[in-house]
Amino acid sequence: MKAVKARSTAIALAGILALSACSGTTSAETAAVVDGRVITEQEVREATSQINRAFNPQQPLTAAQTLTLLIRAPYINEAAAAAGRAQSESAARAALKDFPETPADSTVEILQAEASLQQVDDAGRQELTKKFAEIDMKINPRYGRFDPQQASLVATSPNWLVPAAPAASAPAQPAQ
Structure with a gap:
């Protein structure tokens, strides 16, 4: 009896582990999956926080903007490298030399890509x-969808949200 119960437990545990491995791309901790590359919510939070603290922009970077930058970064770095104009990782890290903590890889990747983008010409x-239009992406719905023409995430209205009908105006009261 114990052997059957132990075997049943082992089979159930194996099934749970197998299913959890398959669900990695739909996890609540997944911000996006881009051509098989998983961008986690942690990477988005970390880069957003570090960039905002390091550069103190007038308009703080949002999580959606950070995710846009993380989606685009490898392709920008690749295009700049192909043109012989890529920003080095060490130069991106140097931009954070006064930052009190070690920057996350996602933060460095964004800084490297944004500096490299300045070196890409109009044809590039x-x-x-064109490349952004071809990329296989699955974006966490909380961020919207990726618009390749704008090369950024755009907000979407979930299909379960129905716009409210305008309120009917009350009939006018006759003047007395």
Whole structure:
């Protein structure tokens, strides 16, 4: 009896582990899966926080903007490298030399890509737009969808949200 119970437990545990491995791309901790590359919520939070603290921008970077930058970064770095104009990782890290903590890889990748993008000419930018249209992406719905023409995430309205009908105006009261 104990052997049957132990075997049943082992089979159930194996099934749970197998299913949890398959669900990695739909986890609540997954911000996006881009051409098989998983971008986690932790990476988004970390990069957003570090960039905002390091550069104190007038308009703080949002999580959606950070995710956009993380989606685009490898393709920008690749295009700049192909043109011989890529920003080095060490130069990106140097931009954070006064930052009190070790920057996350996602933060460095964003800084490297944004500096490299400044070196990409119009033809290269057009190629990037084409590339963005071809990328296989699964975006966590909380961020919206990726618009390749804008090369950014755009907000979407979930299909379960129905716009409210305008309120009927009350009939006018006759003047007395």
